Amino acid sequence: MSEAALRLTIFAGIFVAVGLLEFAFPKRPLRVSRWRRWGINLGLVVLDVVILRVTIGALAFATAMYAQARGWGLFNLVDLPFWAEAVAAFLILDFAVYLQHVASHAVPVLWRLHRVHHADLDIDLTSGLRFHPIEILLSMLFKAAVVVAIGADPWVVLLFEAVLNGSAVFTHGNVRLPEWLDAALRWMVCTPDMHRVHHSIDRTETDTNYGFFLSVWDRLCGTYHRAPPKRGHQGAVLGLADHQEQGKLGLLSLLAMPFSDAPRGRGADKGGSRGKAVGG
Numbered sequence: 548m549s550e551a552a553l554r555l556t557i558f559a560g561i562f563v564a565v566g567l568l569e570f571a572f573p574k575r576p577l578r579v580s581r582w583r584r585w586g587i588n589l590g591l592v593v594l595d596v597v598i599l600r601v602t603i604g605a606l607a608f609a610t611a612m613y614a615q616a617r618g619w620g621l622f623n624l625v626d627l628p629f630w631a632e633a634v635a636a637f638l639i640l641d642f643a644v645y646l647q648h649v650a651s652h653a654v655p656v657l658w659r660l661h662r663v664h665h666a667d668l669d670i671d672l673t674s675g676l677r678f679h680p681i682e683i684l685l686s687m688l689f690k691a692a693v694v695v696a697i698g699a700d701p702w703v704v705l706l707f708e709a710v711l712n713g714s715a716v717f718t719h720g721n722v723r724l725p726e727w728l729d730a731a732l733r734w735m736v737c738t739p740d741m742h743r744v745h746h747s748i749d750r751t752e753t754d755t756n757y758g759f760f761l762s763v764w765d766r767l768c769g770t771y772h773r774a775p776p777k778r779g780h781q782g783a784v785l786g787l788a789d790h791q792e793q794g795k796l797g798l799l800s801l802l803a804m805p806f807s808d809a810p811r812g813r814g815a816d817k818g819g820s821r822g823k824a825v826g827g
């Protein structure tokens with residue numbers, strides 16, 4: 548099986564599984580019609596995939612192949628058992644993606660791009676794939692830089708990317724998990740309830756729970772938000788405070804969003820008052 552086919556098979560399996568879970572055990576009623584949001588989110592996904600294909604492609608995987616052939620990067624220089632290198636590379640990559648996400652909130656120009664992900668008024672499995680194309684390209688370049696620095700094995704990179712994509716679909720799922728299962732999973736991985744806090748309109752909640760796959764980084768770095776959102780999972784308003792009108796969140800508006808308006812500063816929504824939310 549080719550690298551691309553393997554990726555697609557793992558992804559499609561997880562997408563269908565989370566889709567069925569959302570259908571059987573939905574967590575929150577949706578504010579916006581699913582079809583309207585899906586058209587926008589999947590439109591953005593298709594655009595991202597096409598732009599990646601015609602530009603840098605599967606750069607992280609290709610970079611890993613290239614580095615391995617030339618003996619570049621930490622793990623190509625030291626002599627460790629394959630399993631130890633694989634586990635270490637996986638952990639380093641997941642931590643790097645966590646740090647990138649923290650930077651996406653803290654650095655104004657990156658936040659402009661990342662806001663497109665946060666502007667979704669509901670979150671479901673398609674939200675996990677909804678990113679501005681420039682953010683996707685920057686992420687791929689960053690991942691490739693980490694891959695070449697550590698000399699990660701190409702198949703570990705492939706597995707990591709597949710797990711990361713699958714996890715993004717899962718953590719955005721509008722899925723109601725039993726509390727005991729959510730609590731048990733959290734010891735290891737991020738869950739939908741954990742990531743929903745990150746999509747709250749309240750910036751003090753948004754700037755927590757940055758993890759995409761493993762939950763350990765939030766716990767270690769002090770960004771873990773254990774409690775539900777202040778208004779509870781059902782009552783929490785999701786999205787950006789200054790973009791609460793679905794009519795202004797079409798595909799073209801999202802593509803233009805990083806260039807079109809001055810986002811509120813970090814901490815601007817502290818206190819979480821819904822009264823500050825303004826339309827458009």
Ligand SMILES: [Zn+2]
Binds near residue numbers: 648652661665745
């Ligand atoms: Zn974020």
Ligand SMILES: [Zn+2]
Binds near residue numbers: 664719742745
């Ligand atoms: Zn998210």
